Amino acid sequence: MRIELAFSDDIALVRLSGKFLAGSDGPFLRQKVVDLIDAGSRKFVLNFEDVPYIDSTGLGFLAGSQKAAQAAGASIVLASINPHVKKVLDSVQLTQFFAIASDEAAAIAKLRAAAAEPPSPAEKAAKTRRRSPSTSPQSGQES
DSSP, X not given: OEEEEEEETTEEEEEXXXXXXXXXXXXXXXXXXXXXXXXXXXXXXXXXXXXXXXXXXXXXXXXXXXXXXXXTTOEEEEESOOHHHHHHHHHTTOGGGSEEESSHHHHHHHHHHHHHSOOOHHHHHHHHHHOOGGGSOOOSOOO
């Protein structure tokens, strides 16, 4: 498994290639997404165009990445999923947890369109929970 990282404005494009098999690939890639979230990225396209096969490691990566993204208020769109990968996602009922686009351009458009929509009540609540008094400095001086 190889990973290539690029950006389209504020959207992280994570391009995967090769078979997604058991081993260190899943944890490494999940950590890469977490590191990008920690660095401030909130929009991700996971491009599966060059991934012919996925096993439980890949599924674990996807589930872990989605969980981390949701906790951070980030969005992930899966792009260019071939019939085998889609079948595996469907078989374990993970498809319903992801936005899926036909290709990378459609995924980018989907993320940009979602950013233009007002936040849902759940997103507003998550944002409110992330705020704390220590992150909102207040000065006692008037300008």
